[in-house]
């Protein structure tokens with residue numbers, strides 16, 4: 132039986148999993164979860180994932196959540212090769228570092244802004260929160276000065292996680308071309324992937340229209 136991915140198209144981490152699925156070309160049943168209708172808080176969903184987050188992956192015998200763990204698992208289990216998540220330890224640890232950079236820095240800082248908007252009703256992005264995101268962009272820029280992709284010369288799941296976060300963050304705190312030329316070039320490389328539109332852009336467009344209806348973006 133194909134695994135099931137519970138997801139919301141507009142969610143950045145869900146889009147990282149969609150990019151992984153489309154890159155691998157694998158058969159995964161996509162089950163939409165409407166966060167606005169609190170479908171992630173139903174008893175049935177909480178049984179699957181007590182952390183009530185999407186994406187959540189359901190396999191025959193177990194359930195796993197957190198996009199970074201899901202994406203690594205999908206490549207290991209279903210990938211025709213290991214290029215998106217190398218088995219070579221010296222390469223893998225670099226990918227892992229970038230995945231933690233996404234979780235702990237980039238996505239965490241984006242999420243702080245999203246909570247201020249969606250839960251606290253902020254109408255603008257607070258300066259300290261924008262600065263903290265920009266500091267994350269600056270770290271990413273230094274990585275991309277040395278590498279074509281975020282973990283080296285080839286595309287990995289770390290690019291999928293970071294592009295879903297950074298393309299969403301760019302809606303709220305636009306990437307200045309004079310400060311972040313490497314990020315913008317990498318973004319264009321990612322946009323050229325044949326599955327980028329269905330993996331990220333379609334959901335990003337929904338995300339952007341929701342956000343722009345709630346905040347004034349400078």
Ligand SMILES: N[C@@H](CCC(=O)N[C@@H](CS)C(=O)NCC(=O)O)C(=O)O
Nearest residue numbers: 142143144183184185186197198199
């Ligand atoms: N680190 C997690 C973050 C997942 C996450 O925060 N998902 C949000 C949607 S973007 C969510 O499910 N929010 C609902 C909730 O936390 O109750 C991942 O990468 O999967």
